[in-house]
Amino acid sequence: MAVARATLLRPQSNVSSSAPSSSAPGLPQTLKGRDVEDYAMWRCIEAHQGQRMSVPRGFKWSGGVLDQAYEKCGQVTSEYAKTFYLGTQLMTPAQAKAVWAVYVWCRRTDELVDGPNASKITPKALDRWEERLEALFDGKPYDELDAALTDTAAKFPLHIQPFRDMIEGMRMDLVKSRYETFDELYEYCYRVAGTVALMCMPIMGIEPSYKGQLEPVYRAALALGTANQLTNILRDVGEDAYQRNRIYVPLDELDKYGISEKELLTGLHAPTTGQMDDRWRTFMHFQITRARQYFTDAESGVDLLAPQARWPVWSALILYRQILDAIEANDYDNFSKRAYVPKWRKMVSLPVAYTRALMPARRR
C-alpha cells in the first residue's frame, strides 16, 4: 500500500514529455489529507519543470476581447485586493495579467459559497463551475474572464489540479461546519489557500541562479497558503461562530483545553470580569504559535523566487503575519473585536518587504 501511494504521488519519469497530463483518472478523488496536497504539488512541479502549457500556445479569443478581459481582471484585483495588486506592479506585464486572471477566478470561486447568493448555491452549481474550469483548460472558455485564464494557461505552465482542489474546498464549506482534528483542517487550508500558492508559482518563477530541486520552494509556498488561512480562521472565530455556526478550529484541540463547542458558540468572555477566559487565551496562544511556524517555514522559499516576485510575497507574508500580532494585542478577543493591520503599519511594512526582497538571506 505504502509503495503504491508513493508511486502515485511522486513525479512520473517522463517529466518533459510535451503532452499535458492534466489528471490521472480516478485517483485524486480517492486521496485524503496531506496526500491531496502532495498529489497536486507534484503535478504542478512536473508542469513547471517541463514548462508544459495546459493550453496550446497561441490561444486566440475573438478580436481584442482578451485585452479587455485582462483589464477587467486588473480592476477587480485592485478593488478587492489592493496589496496584491500593488505587488503585481513590479512584475512583467504578462506576469501581472496572469496573477490578476488567477485572482479573479479564485474570487469568483469563493463568491459562490461566500457571496451574496451563497444561500442558493447547491453542489450542482459547483459541478457546473468545475465543468467550466475543465472547458477553459481545454481551450474553450465560457466567458471573457474565463478566457483570460485560458490565455494565462497558454502562456504559463499552470496545472489544473489546484483549481479543481479549490472547488472541492468550497464543496467542503457547503457540507462541513466542524473539523475534528488538525489533519482535517489542514486539508481544508490546502484546498482553499495552499492551492493559490500552487497556481501562482509557475507564474512567479524561480531565481535563475537556483539549481536545486523545486520541492523545497513549493513546500514553502504551500506553507504560506496554510499560514494565511490559519490566520484568517483565527481572526474570524467569532464571526464564523455567531453568523454562520461554523467552527474551523479543531474540536479535539478545544477539548484538550477544556473548552466546549457550546462555549465557543456563545463567546468566551469570563462571566465576572468580561475579559477573555484564561482557557481561551492559552488555547489561542497555541494556535497562534502554530500559525507563526508556517510563516517561518514559508520564509526560506521567498529568496528562491524570481526577483520580481519576492516583494509581493514578502509583503503578503509580513502583512498577514501581523494579523496574529493584532489578535494578541486584542487580548485574544476574536469574538467582539476584529484584528486588523492599520494603514500606517501597512505603509511601513511595504518598504520593509522591499528591503528583504532586495537582500536575500545569504546576503543579510
Ligand SMILES: CC(C)=CCC/C(C)=C/CC/C(C)=C/CC/C(C)=C/[C@@H]1[C@@H](COP(=O)(O)OP(=O)(O)O)[C@]1(C)CC/C=C(\C)CC/C=C(\C)CCC=C(C)C
Ligand atoms: C515560496 C513562496 C513563499 C511562494 C509564495 C507563493 C504564493 C503566491 C502564495 C500565495 C498565498 C496566498 C496569498 C494565499 C491566499 C489565501 C487566501 C486569502 C485564501 C482565501 C480563502 C479564504 O476564504 P475565507 O472564506 O475563509 O475568507 P474570506 O472571508 O472570504 O476572505 C480565499 C478567499 C480563497 C480565494 C483566494 C483569493 C481570492 C486570493 C487569491 C490571491 C491571488 C491569486 C494573488 C496572490 C498573489 C500574491 C502577490 C501573493
Ligand SMILES: [Mn+2]
Ligand atoms: Mn470566503
